[in-house]
Amino acid sequence: MNYMSSRPRAGAPRAGGAGTAGPRHSTPLHRAEALRLLGSVSLGRIVFTQDALPAIRPVNHLLDRGEIIIRTQEGAAVAAATRQADMEGVVVAYEVDTIDPVTHVGWSVVVTGYCRPVTDPRDLAYYWELLHPWTEGQREHALRIRPDLVTGLRITAALPASATGSRP
Template sequence: MADDRTYAAPPTRRSIELDSAEALRLLGSVSLGRIVFTQRALPTVRPVNHVLVDGAVVIRTHERAALTARTRQSHGTGVVVAYEADDIDPVSHLGWSVVVTGYARLVTDPLELARYEALLHPWVDRAMEHTVRIHPGLVTGIALVAGDPADAG
C-alpha cells in the first residue's frame, strides 16, 4: 500500500566555527556538560554540572570519584581532560557545541574552595568534598545554524 503523505525536506543546516571567546561565553550560559578523562588507559565520560570562573571550568567531585583519584595521582601537575557542553534543539537540531581541552587540577586553596563551593551546588544528593578546576589550553566550538552550506562564504 502506497503512503500518500508528503514529507517536507529537512531544513538545511551548516556548521560555523566559533572563536574561543564566543565558545567560552556559550559554555558559561549552561550548567551541564561532560568531562572526558582516561581511566585504566581508556576514555571515560561523566556528566557533571559546572560553572565558568575567570575562564576556567570548575566542577565538584566526591572522594571516591575516578577523576578525584586521577587528579590526586598527578601530584599537582594536572590531568589532561576534555570538557564538552552543548545546547542543541532536539527538533530543529540547531544550537552549539563547545569543547575545552586542558589540565584538570584539584583546588586546595581554602579561599578558592569557599568561593567555588558558594558558586557551584552539585545536582546530586551526595557530598562533593573536592573541587576540580580545568584551565583551558584549547577551546573549540561550532554553531549549527539554519542555511544552505553554499551560502557560507
C-alpha cells in the same frame, strides 16, 4: 533481544535523521564566544582516562576567571585521576552544547586542558557557595580545568540555494 527486531522498518524515520528541518551549516566559533557560551549553561561532560580507557561523566560547572570549576566527591574516578597526576594536572576534555532536538540547530564547545584539584580553602569555600551539585551526596572536592584548547561550532539551518543567489 533479537537484532533484527531492533532495526527500524524500511521508510520509518530515524532518530536524529534528516527530514525534520533540512540541511544544516556549521560555523567555527572564536575562543571568546565559545567560552561565553560555555559559561551560559551549567551542565557538561568531562572526559578523562580511567584504567587506560576514556571515561565520560556528566557534571555541573561554573566558569570562573576563564577556568572551568566542577565539584566532585572523594573516591570519584576523575578526582582520583587528578591526584595521581603531576603538578601540571591531568589532561581532560570538557564538552557542553545546546542542540534543539527538533531543528538540530544550536552550538557545541569542547575544551581540552589540564585538570587539577582546587586546594586553597578560600577558593573551595567560594566554589561551594556558588556551585551546587545536582545529585545527592557530598561533593567536598573541586577541580579546576584550564582551557588550553577551545573549539566550538554553531549549527544553523542552511539557507536554500535561492536565498544565497546560487543557481542550480
